[in-house]
Amino acid sequence: MIPFHLGALHPIEQALTVVLAFGPFLVLGAVVFAQRRRDRAAEAEVSDSATDSPPEPGA
Numbered sequence: 360m361i362p363f364h365l366g367a368l369h370p371i372e373q374a375l376t377v378v379l380a381f382g383p384f385l386v387l388g389a390v391v392f393a394q395r396r397r398d399r400a401a402e403a404e405v406s407d408s409a410t411d412s413p414p415e416p417g418a
Contacts, residue, residue, distance in 0.1 A: 368376065
């Protein structure tokens with residue numbers, strides 16, 4: 360189906376339209392995935408260091 364409001368597009372123009380339409384969402388998904396992965400790694404590091412350290416003398 361040809362989108363009539365744009366007319367017939369060259370294949371490169373069609374690809375560019377799809378990239379511009381969906382690209383930002385793919386980038387956002389990748390950023391969220393990477394940030395959650397970093398957060399999980401930081402939480403695991405904090406919990407590991409809390410369980411591995413000996414108790415403080417005054418506690």
